[in-house]
Structure formats: C-alpha cells, structure tokens
Amino acid sequence: MKVYNTLSKQKEEFVPLVEGKVSMYVCGPTVYNLIHIGNARPMIVFDTVRRYMEHKGYEVNYVSNFTDVDDKIIAKAIEEGVSAEEISSRYIAECKKDMAGMNVKPATTHPLATQEIDGMIDMISTLIEKGYAYDVNGTVYFRTRKFDEYGKLSHKNLDDLRSGNRSLLVTGEDQKEDPLDFVLWKPKKEGEPSWPSPWSDGRPGWHIECSVMSKKYLGEEIDIHAGGEDLVFPHHENEIAQSECCNGKPFAKYWLHNAFLNIDNRKMSKSLGNFFTVREISEKYDLQVLRFFMLSAHYRSPLNFSADLMEAAKNGLERICNAVDNLKHCAACAKTEALTEQEREALAEVAALAAKFDEAMDDDFNTADAISVVFELVRFANTKTDENSSKAFVQQILDKLLELGDILGLIFEKKEEILDDEIEQLIAERQAARKARDFQRADEIRSMLLEKGIVLEDTREGVKWKRA
Ligand code: AMP
Numbered sequence: 158m159k160v161y162n163t164l165s166k167q168k169e170e171f172v173p174l175v176e177g178k179v180s181m182y183v184c185g186p187t188v189y190n191l192i193h194i195g196n197a198r199p200m201i202v203f204d205t206v207r208r209y210m211e212h213k214g215y216e217v218n219y220v221s222n223f224t225d226v227d228d229k230i231i232a233k234a235i236e237e238g239v240s241a242e243e244i245s246s247r248y249i250a251e252c253k254k255d256m257a258g259m260n261v262k263p264a265t266t267h268p269l270a271t272q273e274i275d276g277m278i279d280m281i282s283t284l285i286e287k288g289y290a291y292d293v294n295g296t297v298y299f300r301t302r303k304f305d306e307y308g309k310l311s312h313k314n315l316d317d318l319r320s321g322n323r324s325l326l327v328t329g330e331d332q333k334e335d336p337l338d339f340v341l342w343k344p345k346k347e348g349e350p351s352w353p354s355p356w357s358d359g360r361p362g363w364h365i366e367c368s369v370m371s372k373k374y375l376g377e378e379i380d381i382h383a384g385g386e387d388l389v390f391p392h393h394e395n396e397i398a399q400s401e402c403c404n405g406k407p408f409a410k411y412w413l414h415n416a417f418l419n420i421d422n423r424k425m426s427k428s429l430g431n432f433f434t435v436r437e438i439s440e441k442y443d444l445q446v447l448r449f450f451m452l453s454a455h456y457r458s459p460l461n462f463s464a465d466l467m468e469a470a471k472n473g474l475e476r477i478c479n480a481v482d483n484l485k486h487c488a489a490c491a492k493t494e495a496l497t498e499q500e501r502e503a504l505a506e507v508a509a510l511a512a513k514f515d516e517a518m519d520d521d522f523n524t525a526d527a528i529s530v531v532f533e534l535v536r537f538a539n540t541k542t543d544e545n546s547s548k549a550f551v552q553q554i555l556d557k558l559l560e561l562g563d564i565l566g567l568i569f570e571k572k573e574e575i576l577d578d579e580i581e582q583l584i585a586e587r588q589a590a591r592k593a594r595d596f597q598r599a600d601e602i603r604s605m606l607l608e609k610g611i612v613l614e615d616t617r618e619g620v621k622w623k624r625a
C-alpha cells in the first residue's frame with residue numbers, strides 16, 4: 158500500500174511501526190458552531206482510510222480530538238451569556254450527530270483538550286528544562302530556532318520565514334526572543350476559562366494540545382498524523398517541533414493532508430461566510446450522498462462544491478442502490494440454489510473487480526477510481542443476473558457490492574427516511590387540509606408522519622415536529 162507523505166512529498170510504501178497495527182491521529186474541529194461540509198471532508202476521508210486499513214487486517218487505534226478551549230468558543234460563550242463549557246459540549250454533541258449521519262465511525266478515543274491540561278503542563282515543563290521553551294511574564298514560548306529541523310514538513314526555509322516575520326518583532330507586539338517563536342501557554346484574560354500552572358493562571362496554546370493527546374493515547378511515535386492541508390503550517394510544523402524536542406524521537410511516520418473543499422474555487426470557511434453546514438445539507442439530502450460526493454474525488458485534489466455535483470452524486474448512489482435492490486429481489490426469487498458451471502466462471506470477474514478496487518485504494522486511497530470499480534460491478538450485476546440466476550451467484554455479487562460499500566463507509570440501501578424538506582411540505586399540506594375542514598386528510602398526514610417516526614405537536618406558535 159502506497160501513501161503520499163507530505164514530509165517527503167512522495168508516495169511511500171506503508172510500513173507500520175508495529176506489525177498488524179496502525180496508530181493514527183486526526184486533528185479534530187474547534188467546537189463553537191455546527192460543522193460545515195469543509196470540516197466534514199477530513200472526517201470522511203480519514204474515516205475511509207481507517208476502514209480500508211481495517212479491511213487490510215490492521216488493528217487501527219484512531220484518535221481524534223475536539224478543541225474545546227479557544228478564542229472563538231470564548232467569544233461565542235460571551236455572546237450567549239453562557240459558559241465556554243456549555244458551548245463546547247453542545248457542539249460536540251451536534252458534531253457527533255453529524256458524524257453518525259455521514260457514517261463516520263466514532264474514534265477509538267475522542268480526547269478533549271480541557272481534560273488534558275496536566276499533560277500539557279508536563280510537556281511544557283520538559284521543553285523549558287531542555288531549553289526549548291522560555292517563560293516571559295507568564296507566557297511560555299517555544300524557541301523555534303533551537304529546533305534545526307523546523308520547516309521540514311511544510312518545506313519552508315527558516316531564513317525566509319524569519320525575514321517574512323521580522324515586522325512582528327519590530328512592532329514590539331509581544332516579548333518573544335524571535336518572531337518565529339510560538340505560544341505554548343498564555344495567561345488568562347478577565348472572564349476566560351483558566352487553569353493554574355507554574356507560569357500563570359491561564360490556558361494552553363492550540364498546538365500543544367495535539368502533541369500531548371497524541372502521546373498520551375498513541376505513544377511517542379505514531380504511524381499517521383492527518384488533517385486538512387491548512388494545518389501543515391504552522392499547526393503540524395509546530396506539533397513536530399514540540400513532540401520531537403520533548404521526546405527525542407521522530408513524531409509521526411506518515412503525514413496525510415486532504416485538499417480543500419471549495420465553493421466557486423475558494424476555500425469553504427466560516428470566516429469567508431461561504432459555507433454550508435452538514436445540518437443544512439441533511440435537510441435536502443441523505444448524508445450518504447454527501448459522503449459519496451466527497452469520495453468521488455481523490456482526497457489530495459481540491460473539490461468544488463456545487464448543486465449539480467450533489468445531484469450527480471445522488472443519482473450515482475441511487476444507481477448502485479437500485480442494483481442492490483434488484484439483487485436482493487433476485488436472491489429471494491431464485492429457483493435454484495447452487496452455482497452453475499457458467500456462473501462459477503463468471504464469478505472470476507467479480508474477484509478481478511475486487512482486486513482492482515484494492516489496487517485503486519492501495520494507490521494512496523484513490524477512492525475516485527475505487528468508485529468507478531463499484532460501478533463496473535453494478536454493470537456486471539445488471540447484465541449478468543436475472544430471475545434464472547442461482548441464489549448462490551446472486552448472493553455472492555450482492556455480498557461483494559455491500560462489502561465494497563462498507564469499506565467506503567457507504568450503505569447501499571434505499572432508505573425510506575424522510576427529509577426535513579418533505580416533512581415541512583407535509584405539515585403545510587396538513588394545515589391547509591385542516592383549514593379546509595378536511596380532517597380526514599389532516600389525520601392521514603399525521604399518521605403517515607408518525608409511521609416514519611415524526612411526532613407532531615400543535616402549539617400556540619404553530620406546529621412543531623421532532624424525530625421520535
Ligand atoms: P477547524 O475547526 O477549522 O480547525 O477545522 C477542522 C478540520 O477541518 C481541519 O482538519 C481543517 O483542515 C479542515 N477544514 C476546514 N475547512 C476545510 C475545507 N474548506 N476543506 C477541507 N478541509 C477543511
């Protein structure tokens with residue numbers, strides 16, 4: 158299996174540190190709002206990497222954090238007049254719902270930054286002892302120039318970086334020894350969450366979180382560290398500096414980064430305001446469609462979001478689900494059980510397609526090619542099976558199709574699930590029926606929704622609904 162390593166800028170053969178096991182850390186979201194579909198890209202992509210590794214027989218220890226202390230969380234808490242903890246726990250719960258909808262498996266561990274402060278204080282203390290960090294009036298900085306290999310991940314030259322940043326030092330913005338030094342610990346401001354430390358009552362910088370959580374849950378050296386490409390610099394570069402200077406060992410063997418999800422060729426982001434939340438998408442589409450759309454591109458290629466592409470993804474997924482439906486029908490109606498000689502020969506093609514699927518995934522997780530293979534299998538199923546096929550033949554094709562879907566985290570099943578949009582439409586129709594005193598139709602709609610698990614409540618402010 159070959160994986161592209163940002164560190165070497167090359168595809169490399171994947172050899173885990175411990176045979177049969179993979180340790181993997183994926184930087185998770187900062188939880189101050191609903192996640193947008195740009196944030197969903199690394200979740201879907203690296204969940205697929207994990208699933209493929211598991212398919213290859215590896216035992217995967219998958220760690221992904223939630224950043225639950227941050228300026229944006231604090232700002233949101235002040236805006237709403239609630240605690241930062243209330244904001245972060247609310248959006249962690251919402252994020253987990255979105256992940257479940259996208260069929261992203263829960264991580265082996267989802268650590269929270271605020272629960273790991275002791276480990277951060279330990280690591281910062283070690284860095285100070287070793288001369289890699291220093292305290293100025295309660296703020297602790299990492300002494301970047303002391304780490305010779307700084308810049309090795311982002312392939313940036315220290316001198317260029319320094320001249321680009323010189324203005325920072327000139328403005329006297331803070332008391333760093335060098336403009337490239339970054340914060341490990343900062344003193345609290347009034348009203349902010351804080352923890353006691355040897356340097357000040359304060360809170361950790363962002364980068365130290367991941368170094369500490371990765372070490373605690375996976376060990377000093379890990380196989381894979383991953384995230385979106387905007388994290389390469391400075392976040393991952395700084396993580397390498399902290400971890401390698403503290404532990405005296407290489408940090409991660411393979412660094413994997415997904416390209417951006419764009420809109421009109423610009424990165425989708427909260428700050429540009431050009432985003433859709435996963436929740437918004439779920440009102441129009443089953444989130445399986447979103448997952449299918451994401452995997453239809455290679456994870457290192459930029460992907461432009463558009464309504465047309467989502468429609469294409471919906472149609473593509475539907476074609477596969479129809480084939481699965483047909484196979485199930487054929488299996489149920491089959492008149493014979495055992496394979497014929499001809500069918501046995503035909504199954505060699507299924508095996509060849511399965512091998513081709515693995516070949517695509519072995520080439521740096523080329524999910525776009527892997528999906529093409531799924532379509533080849535669909536074509537095979539549609540042309541080679543009918544009511545005269547044996548049950549064994551149909552079942553083997555069906556099992557293979559579902560297995561390939563499972564590796565990609567796609568459930569090839571038509572869901573009877575009702576979308577928010579349709580619910581709203583039915584509620585409007587029910588209101589109209591009541592107004593026209595057609596109570597029979599109104600009741601019919603209520604029972605129909607109830608059957609699908611939607612409970613209506615008539616309140617003074619209008620009709621409210623919830624999923625039971
Ligand atoms: P954040 O909450 O901004 O730290 O982002 C969480 C994860 O989402 C990180 O791995 C980011 O790199 C990734 N990410 C954010 N925006 C995008 C985007 N538009 N496309 C792809 N990945 C993104």
Ligand code: ZN
Nearest residue numbers: 184185367392
């Ligand atoms: Zn991180």
